[in-house]
Amino acid sequence: MEGNKGMVAKQLEGKFLSANIMHQVKKDISCFPSAPRLVSLLIGSDSGARSYAKIQESACKTVGISFELIQLPASTSEEEAIEYIEKLNNDPCVTGILIFVPVPKHINKNHLIASISHLKDVEGISPTNMGKLFYGSTSIVPCTPKAVMLLIKSIGYNLVGKEVVVISRSPIIGQPLLLMLLESANASPTPVCCHIATKNLEFHTKRADVVIVAAGKANLIHGHMLKEGAVVIDVGINLVENIQDGRKVRSIVGDVHYSSAMEVASWLTPVPGGVGLVTTAVLLQNVLLLAKQHFTRLGRVDTL
Template sequence: MAHGIVIDGKAIASEVKAKLKSRVEALVQEGRSIRLDAILVGGDQGARLYAKNQAKACEAIGLVYHLHELPTDATESEVLSLIESINKDDAITGLMVHMPLPKQVNAETIQSAIAVTKDVEGVNPANIGNVVFGRRSLVPCTALAVMELIESTGVKLEGANVVCVGASRIVGKPVAVLLMQAEATVISTNHHTKDRPSLTRAADIVVSAAGVPNLIGADDVSEGAVVIDVGINRIENGDGKKITVGDVDFDAVKEKASYISPVPGGVGPMTVAMLLRNTVQAADS
C-alpha cells in the first residue's frame, strides 16, 4: 500500500520567491519599474488578511505594493474609474482586484476592465483564453500553482490520465487546458457528471477544485495516484472552532496516494508565488 508523500507548497513557493528576488534586483538595477497595485472594495476580513499577507510577500522580494481601498458602497463606475487610471499609469506594472466584491459591483465586468498586460492574476477573459494558445504567463495563478505542484513530483504528464473535479472559469478549466497542452488525457467533471468516483478511480492524477469538504475520499482514488487539492473550505471542528480544509479527506487519501497536496500549505502558498511571478513577468515584458 502506498503512503503519500506530502507536497510541501510552502517550500516550493520559497524556492520560486528566492529566484524572483534575484530577478527583481536585476530589473531594478536596470532602472525598470516594478509595482503591483491592488484594489480592495469593502471590509471583507478574508480579503483584507490576504491583502496584508500580499504586501509582506511583495516586500520580501523587493516589489513595490500599493493597496487602494474603496468603501463597501462604492459603485461599479467608481471601481472602473480607478482601474482605468491604474491602467494608464506606466509606473504601475501589475493590477489585481480582491474578491469578493459587493453585490452592486459585477466581478466579470471588473476583471474584464483590467489591462491585459497588467492582469497579474490572469482573470481577464483575454488572458484566460490565451491558455488555449500555450501561454503560461499572465494566466490564472491557481491554475499555474496546480501545474507547478504536479511537475514537482516528477510524474510523467504525457499520456497520464487526469481528472479535474470542478470546472470553474478561473481554476478548473484553465488547469484542464494546461494539462492537455502537457499531452495528458484529461477529463473535466462538474456537478452534472454521472458516476464521478469511477472516473477518479481510473485517474493517475486527480485535481479537485470543487469547494466541497471531503468530496474526495479513499474510495475515490486509485493506489499510487497523485492528488492535488485546490479546495479551501471553512468548517467547524469538534470543539466548535472553524478550521480550513480542502476537498480531499487528507488522512484517508494519503494512505493510497503517491503524492498529495495539503490544505493549508499546498496550492495556497504556490498561488501567491505565481502571482508574484506573473507580476515580475508583466514588468519584464
C-alpha cells in the first residue's frame, strides 16, 4: 500500500475555473459586432483529433464563437498545407487558426506552425508569440501551460521561493511553463525540468512543493514519490485498457497514480476533469484576445 500518510488531497477540479473563464469570454463576445471564427485544420484522419474537435465545437457554441473543422486529405503536401494556411491568414473572416497534431509523416509540423500568422495563432505556439514569453507576455500564450498556471492561482497558492518540478521538456508544455514560472512573481520559484532521461526522478519530485507532470506515461508518479502536502498538477491524458469482470474496459488516466497521490498531496487535479477542461477554456480566451486585437487594429486603421 502506497502513500499511507493520513492526508487526503483536495481534488483540484477544472470545471469551476473553466466555467468562470467561459462565462467571461461569452460576456465579452456578446458585445462584439460579429462572432469571432475559429478554424481548426485536420490533415488526414485521427480519432483523437476528431473527439477533440467535437469538444471544441461544443465549447465554441457555448460562448458564441463560430467554429469550423476543415479536413484536408492525408495526401496533402506540406506546400499545399502551407498555402491553405496562408489563405486562412489572409481571410478577414477568420479570427484564429489551429492545427491538429499529429500531421501525416511527410509534413514537418513545425513548418506549419511557423506559417500561421502570429495574429491568428490561437494556440500561442508560433515563434513570435512564444518569443514574447521571454519578455513576460500575458497575451496569446500556449493554452496548456497557461491552464496550469491559472489552476495554481485559483487555489491562492503562493509560488514565491517554492521548488517546482516540471516533468516535460516539450516545446509547447514544459519549456513555456518554465518561463511562465520564472516570470510569475518578483521573487519567483525555482523550477527543475525533469523528463524521461532524468536520473532518479523521485529525488526531484520528493522535495518539490509543486509537481507538474506532462510526460504522457500512465501512473508515472506515485504517492511515495511526493512530498507531503505537495500541489500536483496532472497534464497527462493516457488511454489505458483494463480487464474488468472478464471484459476489456478502456479508460482515460493521467500521469499520476491517483489514489496513492491523493493520500500525500494537498491538491491534485483529476484526469479527466482537470487541466484539460481549463485548456479548452483558455483556447476560447485566446480567440477572444485575437478578436480584440483585430478590432483594435481596425480601429487604428480607421483613425489614420
